[in-house]
Amino acid sequence: MxxxxxxxxxxxxxxxxxxxxxxxxxxxxxxxxxxxxxxxxxxxxxxxxxxxxxxxxxxxxxxNEIITMEEKIRVTNEIEKIFKSLQFQNCNIFNCVESVGHIADYIVDIVVKNHECMMNIIDIKNYNEYSYIHSMQVGIFSTLIGKKMGYKNDKLKELSVAGMLHDIGKVNVPLEILDKPGALTSEEFDIMKNHPSYAMDKLSSCRTLSKDTLDGIMTHHEKLDGTGYPNGLKNDEIHPFGKIIAIADVYDALTSDRSYRKAWEPHNAINYMISYAGTHFDVDILNSFLLVASAYPxxxxxxxxxxxxxxxxxxxxxxxxxxxxxxxxxxxxxxxxxxxxxxxxxxxxxxxxxxxxxxxxxxxxxxxxxxxxxxxxxx
Ligand SMILES: [Fe+2]
CATH class of the missing domain: 3.90.105.10 (Molybdopterin biosynthesis moea protein, domain 2)
Structure with missing residues (x-):
């Protein structure tokens, strides 16, 4: 075909x-x-x-699909429910985190069992609800990269949870900023840059989340050269989970249709990411990413x-x-x-x-x- x-x-x-x-x-x-x-x-x-x-x-x-389309739709719908519950605060945070943990168990199980899982990004891009699909994809991609880095099941689960919840702080960012089709003003961008901190406000009281998971969420927009946000951390100051999620996040965002631009083809996204090796992205982790990325599906x-x-x-x-x-x-x-x-x-x-x-x-x-x-x- x-x-x-x-x-x-x-x-x-x-x-x-x-x-x-x-x-x-x-x-x-x-x-x-x-x-x-x-x-x-x-x-x-x-x-x-x-x-x-x-x-x-x-x-x-x-x-070769990592997860069947049917299952991806099920997982996306689950993530949507969890995000909406957290947004409208009609769910106990422990229950929501527990639900994400079940999804992470499922993703880790599939990724660990399959010897040569690669990212196939064509299929799920068919659908509209970007935030939920993006959260699932970042969870899956981060787990694939973590596996190539030699992480074992417990650590992969913590990473998968961090990948799925990395943007949960955006539920506190006003919709007119989140959905704005044009460029953000500097004031709007300042609010957007707080979303990792908003996530900490929501999640840090939840003792079932590990410190690694929280640090990964908090640092997923930091860059090696210190130009990231919210704290302008550099190199080893950035948690490895944050470095992994940064790569999964940027790759999935570039290869998705957004309100302000069409999706990039995977080979263009990969070339772009390689051009930021060592400045935005950790070189070793980028190499692990290249082991699971397919530029030409x-x-x-x-x-x-x-x-x-x-x-x-x-x-x-x-x-x-x-x-x-x-x-x-x-x-x-x-x-x-x-x-x-x-x-x-x-x-x-x-x-x-x-x-x-x-x-x-x-x-x-x-x-x-x-x-x-x-x-x-x-x-
Ligand atoms: Fe983010």
């Missing part, structure tokens, strides 16, 4: 993976569905940015520097910018597997970009599709 953005979908394409909507307990569209104009319009109107479709020769491409169509087009079929831990690509351009290389991480004959070949031009995407699909199906669906 391959990933196609919703605005490039065509009638006759066959859905390779079910598509879920927020808060729904059944998929919006089932796998195997042949797309038609009304289904495509529905996907676009629901804000679904893209879907996986079937393509001849790509049947064996599968996306499986199923994405890409252009190579030798003008061939292909689809990413696998990612290589530690070398996120050099995945394994199956060539889709007709000719002598059609169907060949290019291992851009390990094949010394391909040292001069790199990915130049993901395929975005609708005409180019259409051409690649036509060159590789079984058009009898498309014609049948159009009749």
């Amino acid at each position: 391959i990933y196609i953005s919703s605005n490039n979908l065509q009638s006759g394409m066959i859905l390779a993976q079910e598509v879920w909507g927020k808060s729904s307990f059944l998929p919006l569209v089932h796998s195997g569905t042949v797309l038609n104009p009304s289904i495509i319009s529905r996907l676009i109107s629901k804000g679904i940015p893209g879907v996986y479709i079937e393509l001849a020769g790509c049947e064996d491409i599968t996306v 499986v199923g994405v169509l890409v252009s190579l520097s030798n003008n061939l087009k292909g689809v990413v079929i696998d990612t290589v831990p530690g070398l996120p910018l050099n995945p394994i690509v199956k060539i889709l351009t007709p000719g002598e290389h059609h169907g060949e597997i290019f291992d851009l991480a390990n094949d010394i004959n391909l040292l001069s070949v790199s990915i130049t970009d993901t395929l975005k031009d609708p005409e180019e995407i259409s051409r690649v699909l036509k060159e590789n599709s079984d058009f009898s199906l498309i014609k049948k669906a159009n009749q």
Whole structure:
């Protein structure tokens, strides 16, 4: 299967993976569905940015999900309930923290059991409630990074809880500041910069939270060079949990649609983060992040520097910018597997970009599709 953005979908394409909507307990569209104009319009109107479709020769491409979409929606809904309870103060803080602990147990269990968990950021970005999805994603990403750093279960759970609660202090920031589409004034930004401290006001009385968890939440906006907030801490003054959450937080924020900008593609976000290694981000922790990050998610169509087009079929831990690509351009290389991480004959070949031009995407699909199906669906 391959990933196609919703605005490039065509009638006759066959859905390779079910598509879920927020808060729904059944998929919006089932796998195997042949797309038609009304289904495509529905996907676009629901804000679904893209879907996986079937393509001849790509049947064996599968996306390894850390957590199923169904479970992600369940966890997101749980986090939403907890945040709203804390916001309106209609829940005992101990009960809320206990609920987050259960979710952390679940995430740690999955991350520890799976040998090669990678971040797949395409799927969950389909949905609107940014804060809750972001909290879950930062919890998962932080746990993945912590595992690569050799943390054991108890520490991973404390880290996961810190990742999920890192922005809980934002429930005290006025909505007109949180949701402001333009740049914040310096007064507004001063209020926003207090959200780690607001979190401490809410959580520090809760004895079931460890000092590491609280320190991680408090320091997640500090930067190694001292330009972060709220305290302008430097290097070793910043708790390791804070350094991990900072990386998970920035990566997820950059790769998400926001009111003021479209989501960055993962490879652009990774390049940006590498450019701040040692100034904003801890180099060793960034290296652990690169072991679980995939710059070009499986199923994405890409252009190579030798003008061939292909689809990413696998990612290589530690070398996120050099995945394994199956060539889709007709000719002598059609169907060949290019291992851009390990094949010394391909040292001069790199990915130049993901395929975005609708005409180019259409051409690649036509060159590789079984058009009898498309014609049948159009009749
Ligand atoms: Fe934050």
